[in-house]
Every structure is written in structure tokens, then in C-alpha cells.
Amino acid sequence: MVTLGDYLIVSGILFSIGFAGVMLRRNLIIILMSLEIMLNAANLSLVAFSRFRVQATGLPDYNAQVFVFFIITVAAAEVALGLAILVALFRSRQTTDVKDISSLKF
């Protein structure tokens, strides 16, 4: 029997994998991918809650699924912008390593 808690725990582990990726890696492309993983971990728990809160009509709670739809849209826009910034950065600095981009560091 799969419970709501199983989905929440899997989503939490996926989130911490993405979090570890953002903290560990220095390649900007991998950091963007890890951000996507974190957003999708949130999506998984939202969809699990949506399925858990069955309405009086016997349908899942679609509010959460609309929210997931918005998150996916924002994530796609974010990836497009992030990669455009990455290309502009690579053009001027020839690097995607965050250690080499520290001119704003205090």
C-alpha cells in the first residue's frame, strides 16, 4: 500500500539531491539542472496532495495541479533565461565555472 508519506519522502529526497547539486557543483549548467530538480520535487508533493484531497465530487483537488502547471511554465522561462545569460557569459569570459566569475565578490 503506497501512502501519502511515501510520496512526500521521495519528494523530499529528490529535493535534497537538487540542493546538494546546487551546493556541490561549480558548473553553471549543472546548477541550473539541479534547480530544475528542486522545482520538480515540489511539484511531486503538490500532485500527491492534490490526489490525496479528493473532493466531494470524487475528483482530485485540481487547484494544486493548476499550481503545478504554473510552476512548470515559470521553470521553463527560467531555464531559457538562465541559458541565455550563460551564453552571454561564455561569450565574454569563456567559462561556465562559478569560481571564475567572482568580480562582484566583496
Next chain:
Amino acid sequence: MSPFLFWIFASLMLVFGAAVVINRNPVASALSLVVSFLGLASLFMSLDAFFIGIIQVLVYAGAVMVLFLFIIMLLDLRAEARRRINWLASAGAIAVALALIPQIFYVVRHFKSAGQSFPPLAQSTTDDVHNIGALLFSNYNLPFQIIGVLVLVATIGVVLLSRREPR
């Protein structure tokens, strides 16, 4: 969904999610991300969210991944050079990420509904896309239009950013 299939897809998703972080080669990371998101899409479908599952495959495995691979090929990124790893910083990062997991277990264990399985759904006369679409265009009409403006702004921003600077 049977627990067996759930754990297969969940472990597929988690293993390939970890492979994204571990792989040194960006192309291998991007391909692992595709497999991870396919596992996630099947978990969505196991939760009867078929529309979200299909959108996940279309947007991530279709659009976002092609974009990632395109950029990786375009920039001609090789596998990261084996730099000296700052072990202290890496150990700190892993410790913080690992510290999240027991906290999640603790919260889920103290959450009363977490032990319950999912209640059965009624046989619906309308399909998933119809229900979400009706909600999207009635209750969430304003956010929907705002998100349209956001996508437009993102498009303009990308064009502006990737334009070559006039010399």
C-alpha cells in the same frame, strides 16, 4: 498503483537524479536528467494526474532538455578538468543536504495524514484536461494571463541577451 511499480519508478528517479549531480560530463548529466524526469512523469501518472504527466514529458524531456543539450554542444563543454577539490566545502555541502533528509522524515512521521493511503476516485465523466482547463480559465484567469506576460518578457529577454554586441 502497486507498491512495486511505485518503488521502481521512485528509485529510477532518485538514482538518475543523483547521477545528474555526480556525473562530470555535462552531456551525461543532461541525459540522466531526462530519465529522472521520465520517472517523475510516471509517478505523476500513478497519482492520476495524466495531464501534468504528459506536460512534464513534453516540456522537460522535449523542450528544456533539447535546450540544455543544444547549449552544451554549442559551447563545446568538455568534462570538467579535475581541479583540486575543496574537501571541506564539499563535505559541508553534503552534510547540509544530508541533514535535510532526517528532518523530512521527522516532519512526515508527525504528519497525521501521512500514513493513510489515497482515497478512491469516482469515475469521472469529463477528462483531466477539461477539468484543469475549466479551472484555469475561470478561477485562475488573471494568473494565467500574468504568466503569459511572463513568458513574453522571458522571450524578449532571451533575444536581447543572446544578441551579439555591436562593436
